[in-house]
Amino acid sequence: FDTNVKSIIAISQIVAKGLKERGEGGAIVNVSSVLGLGGCPCRGVYSATKGAVDQLTRSMAVEYGPHNIRVNSVNPAIPRTRVTTWAFEPGNARGSI
DSSP states (O other): OIIIIIHHHHHHHHHHHHHHHHTSOEEEEEEOOGGGGSOOTTOHHHHHHHHHHHHHHHHHHHHHGGGTEEEEEEOOOOOOOTTTGGGGSTTTHHHHO
């Protein structure tokens, strides 16, 4: 929770303060995960923290919108790399994502 949520709160507050002081607006982009959009077996805590990031992003968008500050999140899925190749093998994808 500290890494996935509290860090976003702390950094976003600093960035938003600077953007408001500058008066030109701007954008904050939070990194979430596709797992934040729905539950996943064996990844409940991670999914919950990323769900919190998504909701926090929505709330920040409402709060900072009047200051011309856009707030969005990206929700990437697992990337295909040498380390994650096993997750893309038949029968493994369902349990890994």
